[in-house]
Amino acid sequence: MLKIVRQQMICIAVPGWNGTTDLSEDSPVSKGLYSLFRDVEVVQFASIALLPARADAVDKRPWLMLELAIEEGIDPYDMIYRLVYHWSEAMWSLYSSFWPSDATALRSERNDKLHKMLMKHLSIADGGFIGARDRTARQIEKEQELLEWTRDEARAMKQAMLYGDDRAAFALALAQRAFQNRRFGWALDPAPRSYWRGKGASISAKAGYVLTLFVLWLLAVWLVGAVPRGALGIYTWLFGPPYSGVTDVVAFISMASCWVLGVSIRIVLALLGLGVLVWLLLIALPALSRTWRRWLESVGRELDRPTETWSSWLTYRIGLLLSVPIAFALVALAFAFIFSPWTIVDAYKAWTANLFGWQIIALVVLAIVVLICAVGLLSRINQDLAMVGNWFFQPYEEDVLRAQQVDPSIDNSEGLVVRETAHMVSLTDLRSPNGWSAWWIRVSLRIVTLFGRVIFTESRLGSAPGIHFGHWHIIEDGRRYLFCSNYDGSFGGYLDDFINGATIGTNLAWRWTTLKPRGSAAIGQPAVVHARSFPPTRFIVFRGVKCELQFKSYARDSMLPHMFRFDARKESVDQINLATGLRDALFGARNDSNDDLIMRAIES
């Protein structure tokens, strides 16, 4: 399921670019590529950038990076094939400088060679998020035409004063006119959406999917044991007992199957137990107790606090002292429950052997009272700390060097697309040890991808709006980390959305990276003169991006300008969603909700 998303966003980073191809806006190569992407129709977005070589690389020449965001369901091999073997040979004109002496070679030979090379350097996204571009470019285009037509029609109807004050009649008339217009016959079908945004969008569908998978898993494990057992039984009935070795093997398989069944069920129970505990502490108790809620908010605020204060310093360290042993104890308990549940039962029996029932109850009550007192005490301390004086919350300056600096090439890149979908390329290095960082990043990105695919289906990643495509790649054998994104708005605003709306995901994905010095890929392109670190996190997910100054400086310094950019559609995420909604409202059932949607669309 994740691969469907990941292979929609691909990067081809080829080392050893010698910089002889002209990629300026009006160059034949750029024009050729633009026509090519238009012609193949399934490319939603493409860009070309130069990735500077690592400072310790033997070959100091930059890498030529081609980024592609394509439509769902196309295999990257087929995509590259379509591009390379296109009659225009635009791809060859881009890459021909890698074979300076092959200009006269046969076209088929050249293309074979190019296809092979591109596949070698192809990287499908390690993680990605797709906002409103789950639709095809054609669908977006046609729905925009419908939106424009509806607005024009409405304007004409208003001038003709046909429907007075009646909004419902106005909406109905618009719907009728759209229905009668043959141009929009295609809109009679409901707008096609990817599964999790259409039929699979309901909670029951998502929960049912997980439950079905689990039941199927249990069934498969049971069958692994049951089938040999059944076969052995039939054989014994027909021919008598087989060799003892066969019986032993079947018994072992059967036992292993039962063990896996038990472990699987207990894993789910343990996860459910942990889930209930988290729900109790983070959702139920805050809802019931104002004290608990305030205390939790206060802890969260201190852990997220970007500047160092005594309050945040103490909260973090006390949190470490308390939470690490508790987390270990919980994990140990969960493992004991999963793999050896009788250990817990035996331990409980041994502990309560000499206690009467009332003593056990009294102990439980005592534990609850102690817990409540502890929480009350912490809360009281928390409230009183506000009165101990400013020194406790007095911030200490985090000296962020060379902050708020943007390379002119990045400013220019951003300025040129200010009226279109914005675009960024960020290149950072993985923290040492690379393998460990890469593993963590991949796990985090898979989680982000899964959430983006199944849960954040309303074009918002967390609560960060306006993202068309965002994809992350670990390249150069796990040494570097590439992030490409298309979004609505300014880059600063985009980072603000991450800080406020997708803190955890951003911390998880970026905390394993750093920015090492590197030269510039070409004249006029940015270099990293001074190393930078991603802002320190607390408990992996807190702080980090909340340090605005440090995070933005880090992100800004890691950015690279694009040299070529193709965008199949220029509409914003909101406009795309609006047009799809209008289509479904115009051609759907006539009710207040749809009427309102139609009127809102023409009034926007």
Next chain:
Amino acid sequence: MKAPAAHLAHHFDDIQGMLRSGYGWLQDSRFWLLTIRDGKETAARAWLAKFVESGVVANAEEVGKSRTHPIAKAAAIAFSFSGLAKLGCVEDTLHPFPTPFRSGMGSDARALLLRDNPRAWRWSDVDGDSGDAVHVLIAEWTERDVGPIISRPDETIFSAIQVDNDPCSFQKLEGDNEEKLREAFGFRDGLAQPVIKGLKQDDSFRPRRSEKDKKQADTLYDDSVVQPGEFILGYRNEYDELTYCPDVVGWRQSGLANHHGGRFALNGSYLAVRQIEQDVEAFSAFRQANGQDICNKLMGRQDNGWPLAWKYDPSNPKTDSELDAFRYRVDDANGFTCPKGAHIRRVNPRDTLGVDIESSIKSTKLHRLLRRGRPYREDSNGETRKGIFFIACNADLERQFEFVQQRWARNPSFVNLHADDPFVGSSDPQTFPKALSLPGLPSGGEVSLANFTTTLGGGYFFLPGLAALKFIVGEEGATKFATSEVAEAAAP
């Protein structure tokens, strides 16, 4: 632990007074845009030093006492990046000025990012088509008929552009208990100002309309309370972080820092300045054709400053803070009363843009501007031109002024609309005519608009703390002057 941050309350005497007040009681104003002539840097420093020593540059402490001891005149001085360089300030390599300020509002990059193209500016903060860069901005406010603080800067030292107050901008209309500031189209101006936490401009009012509404009113008041670091460099901002303070060579050695380890920009702010001419005739014609109600919809407020959703009641006068105590999300989510594209809803969307009210308010507070501009009037060749000399104080030009301009005011796709701000900026009427959608009319409505305003010039200026101001114009820091040639060479 690192060095502790400065306490705002200990630095009122180092913060220029215009950050604490818009000097509403000083009804005359004048703005000077000065370009220092080549070779006259020393004389310029001396002239500016004399001006500073005269004590007219008010600090926040003096302004705070103005309720009991009102000051009769006040001035503020700010410098463009090229101005700082001209006066010999060399930015520190470890703590340079932010890119937007260094490149200047007049630069090509900023023209693109601010969606300004095409520009035909009379002046800007960088050398170019609009002439030599403006180096120094002096703003002065005086009581009516007291006369200007500066009669005329020395023309051998400076070339100067003078922007004069519109004497008709303060008016007392029916229902007003005092004269109120009105811009050239006749709307109340200067409402909806953020309240700087710890440096309140108006400490006297908390909008408690009734006991019943007490809790709600307090919440609405809190909507406009913003952390000081959003406007003053070196203090906590809305991210709970200390705002970045650039530094200049020689500052630490000068011994002028009020706070131990405090950098040059501590207690300063950035000013985004624009001279915006208003086409009063075009707007009057529009008003005549469409009526005042539609004009109010364009602005998002009634011309007397009352929110569109409120019924004007002259017997129940409201203070400015009370007139700012409203939200959109619950009562007017669809823009039926105040259109989503109305000017004040665009530049301060309050509780509308996030996933809920709380996150929306929090997000909007990241982009607030403290406005200190005044209406101006220009009489030349028998013709009178009016407009606003717009000044927005902010601590992060990119996150505040540029964001508001680029993503909200001049963005046609803002909240799914298809036109930009009805008042801000101009656009080609053939390719992208100005228009405003008016939701909620019987079957929707749209009005076509003319270009009501034209930007004549603009620049980014640094408003230093008073200690830093002394450093800029004084003789401290010999290094500063030794390296002034380097600074000039580095200037854009």
